Amino acid sequence: MSTSTYFAGSAAPGETPRTPRGVPHRGGEPNPSAGALQARFPGAVQRVDVVWGETTVVVDAAQVLDVVRWLHDDPQQRYELLADVTAVEFRDPEQPLEVVWHLRSLAYRRFLRLKGLLTKGAPLRVPSVWPIYKSADWLERECYDMFGITFDGHPDLRRILMWEGYREGHPLRKDFPLRGRFSRSEQLRQTLAANPEARYSMEELTIAEAFTELPLEVRKRLAGGERTGE
Amino acid sequence: MATTKRTVEVAVATAGMGPDGRLQRTPLGMGADGTLVAPEVEHGYPPELGGEHMLINIGPQHPATHGVLRLVLELDGETVVRCIPHVGYLHCGFEKIGEYRQYNQIIPWTDREDYLNSPGNNCAFALGAERLFGIEITPRCTVLRVIAMELSRIMSHLVWMGTTGIDIGAFTPFLWLFQERERIYDLFEQWIGARLTTSLTRVGGMGADLPAGWTNMLEEFIRTFPKTLDEADRMLTKNAIWVGRTVGIGALTAEEAMNHGLTGPMVRASGVAYDVRKDFPYLDYETYDFDVPVGTRGDVYDRYLVRLEEMRQSVRILKQALERLPEGPVNVADPRVILPPKHKATSEMESMIHHFKVVMEGPRPPVGEAYVAVESPKGEKGYYMVSDGTSKPVRWRIRPPAFVNLSAIPKMVEGHLLSDVIAINASIDIVMGEIDR
Numbered sequence: 001m002s003t004s005t006y007f008a009g010s011a012a013p014g015e016t017p018r019t020p021r022g023v024p025h026r027g028g029e030p031n032p033s034a035g036a037l038q039a040r041f042p043g044a045v046q047r048v049d050v051v052w053g054e055t056t057v058v059v060d061a062a063q064v065l066d067v068v069r070w071l072h073d074d075p076q077q078r079y080e081l082l083a084d085v086t087a088v089e090f091r092d093p094e095q096p097l098e099v100v101w102h103l104r105s106l107a108y109r110r111f112l113r114l115k116g117l118l119t120k121g122a123p124l125r126v127p128s129v130w131p132i133y134k135s136a137d138w139l140e141r142e143c144y145d146m147f148g149i150t151f152d153g154h155p156d157l158r159r160i161l162m163w164e165g166y167r168e169g170h171p172l173r174k175d176f177p178l179r180g181r182f183s184r185s186e187q188l189r190q191t192l193a194a195n196p197e198a199r200y201s202m203e204e205l206t207i208a209e210a211f212t213e214l215p216l217e218v219r220k221r222l223a224g225g226e227r228t229g230e
Numbered sequence: 231m232a233t234t235k236r237t238v239e240v241a242v243a244t245a246g247m248g249p250d251g252r253l254q255r256t257p258l259g260m261g262a263d264g265t266l267v268a269p270e271v272e273h274g275y276p277p278e279l280g281g282e283h284m285l286i287n288i289g290p291q292h293p294a295t296h297g298v299l300r301l302v303l304e305l306d307g308e309t310v311v312r313c314i315p316h317v318g319y320l321h322c323g324f325e326k327i328g329e330y331r332q333y334n335q336i337i338p339w340t341d342r343e344d345y346l347n348s349p350g351n352n353c354a355f356a357l358g359a360e361r362l363f364g365i366e367i368t369p370r371c372t373v374l375r376v377i378a379m380e381l382s383r384i385m386s387h388l389v390w391m392g393t394t395g396i397d398i399g400a401f402t403p404f405l406w407l408f409q410e411r412e413r414i415y416d417l418f419e420q421w422i423g424a425r426l427t428t429s430l431t432r433v434g435g436m437g438a439d440l441p442a443g444w445t446n447m448l449e450e451f452i453r454t455f456p457k458t459l460d461e462a463d464r465m466l467t468k469n470a471i472w473v474g475r476t477v478g479i480g481a482l483t484a485e486e487a488m489n490h491g492l493t494g495p496m497v498r499a500s501g502v503a504y505d506v507r508k509d510f511p512y513l514d515y516e517t518y519d520f521d522v523p524v525g526t527r528g529d530v531y532d533r534y535l536v537r538l539e540e541m542r543q544s545v546r547i548l549k550q551a552l553e554r555l556p557e558g559p560v561n562v563a564d565p566r567v568i569l570p571p572k573h574k575a576t577s578e579m580e581s582m583i584h585h586f587k588v589v590m591e592g593p594r595p596p597v598g599e600a601y602v603a604v605e606s607p608k609g610e611k612g613y614y615m616v617s618d619g620t621s622k623p624v625r626w627r628i629r630p631p632a633f634v635n636l637s638a639i640p641k642m643v644e645g646h647l648l649s650d651v652i653a654i655n656a657s658i659d660i661v662m663g664e665i666d667r
Contacts, residue, residue: 051598088625135491138637161318
């Protein structure tokens with residue numbers, strides 16, 4: 001434990017970062033990593049925007065894993081922190097869905113936003129960045145839960161905030177109903193009819209005696225690969 | 231048989247003196263002939279308790295899970311083999327609600343996610359919205375927000391320290407620390423009228439300026455608070471039980487912590503000096519003189535030390551903020567977002583129309599997006615807002631630090647004892663309102 005005066009990453013530049021002032025709406029100095037990305041992945045980078053001083057690089061969603069791996073590993077970039085994975089759906093139904101990755105390089109004190117565009121109507125699939133950042137685990141699960149985007153290569157893509165058996169869709173999509181589809185009495189009926197074994201996931205039910213204590217019929221269904229949930 | 235990270239010392243066989251010159255205590259069992267004999271155990275390993283694994287469910291209704299967290303644990307004896315966390319019991323769809331609210335109407339919702347840090351969330355949201363509107367706040371407002379954010383950091387850390395103490399078995403510091411927290415709540419009550427759900431800020435300014443005499447109350451708090459902190463420090467830092475329960479527990483290396491996306495005191499305890507206030511400053515934090523405490527072991531004990539020191543550093547910042555607090559307007563002179571004075575709105579037609587339009591239609595930021603992160607007591611709290619030019623955001627995303635910190639809990643608890651799960655879970659400083667949103 002040391003209360004040292006501050007030191008950042010090993011390759012921190014000498015100058016102290018300052019609170020941004022007078023940031024223009026559009027334009028301004030882009031993050032140097034954007035140019036490096038364009039040089040390294042000319043096919044994948046579709047657009048570079050600077051909005052309110054933050055650099056956004058729109059990349060081909062299918063190649064995002066390679067892009068992110070390079071950003072993480074390259075000694076000139078060192079984006080070691082994946083701050084956030086999320087998605088944006090616009091009110092205009094024609095506009096594509098955007099998957100957003102927020103990356104931070106602590107060594108160079110840079111912030112970079114990656115975006116992948118997913119056309120509506122086509123399957124919503126992007127590669128998972130979990131092999132590089134373990135923090136993507138829950139963030140991608142939440143994004144899947146809320147938007148229905150499938151992250152290929154994620155080891156355990158389940159719902160996280162909603163429960164596993166939730167069948168009403170994905171809450172943050174614009175077509176999600178705001179008032180619910182069922183009456184209160186129907187909701188109550190469904191809750192009471194829920195399967196008790198739905199409290200545990202398949203994985204958990206395999207532990208120790210929990211599995212053998214279940215009714216035979218339930219065991220058969222679980223062994224047949226059925227997922228739990230009401 | 232899983233290996234335990236803490237070896238359970240079992241003293242064996244020969245009665246008499248140990249190497250330290252004291253009488254050795256020998257655990258005894260019953261032999262076949264009815265005599266008491268020492269059990270045959272290999273030194274340094276816990277006795278084999280059979281290969282059966284057990285499924286243990288903790289929560290969601292459990293006092294040590296700090297809300298409605300549920301952990302499903304697979305145990306081998308007392309050792310955790312696997313931990314499967316479940317969240318979402320408190321999900322209320324804050325982000326969805328935000329898409330149907332004007333920017334100023336979202337501020338009360340930020341009170342309710344991380345409810346131990348309401349003023350800090352208010353300031354963070356206002357900063358994000360101001361970036362989206364392209365507004366520069368006044369110098370007085372900047373310093374007022376620093377005061378609010380540091381007070382709320384102390385407030386949140388006090389709750390953390392008190393409740394973690396209770397989880398590990400120390401009750402007294404809880405009472406002392408909550409008395410101090412009560413004084414901060416009194417300060418906020420004087421300032422804005424609310425204690426827990428403060429809604430302190432507005433886009434472009436604050437809900438209220440400081441009342442007369444408030445700075446004297448804050449000075450009094452700054453003068454007396456470190457004494458209580460020192461008392462709690464003396465109660466815990468060298469306490470044998472506290473040290474025994476926390477040192478070496480739930481340790482993460484700097485690389486692991488970074489890779490799991492940990493931020494705030496969690497990552498700093500592992501030795502990474504990442505503090506948003508220093509690395510990506512806001513509210514002129516680069517002009518304040520304060521240090522960032524950094525741990526070395528990355529265990530529960532270091533997380534405690536880091537948070538303890540952070541409170542002292544917050545007091546330092548508060549002192550400097552009070553010294554430099556400038557006079558002047560609190561709200562920006564921008565009629566797009568700021569209401570006209572009340573007496574004008576009730577007496578002049580133009581001001582009344584202005585008031586009506588700001589309230590009913592709401593301010594409209596230009597098309598764009600902004601991600602503004604601040605150093606909340608839990609870590610990097612980010613608000614990501616996307617505007618399509620209307621008065622309500624298309625997307626309002628909360629980057630919850632405790633959510634990402636909690637996702638590393640299987641990594642931290644596996645291999646530890648069941649009782650350590652409680653200590654590790656406490657050390658993450660979770661607030662389920664923020665995790666489930």
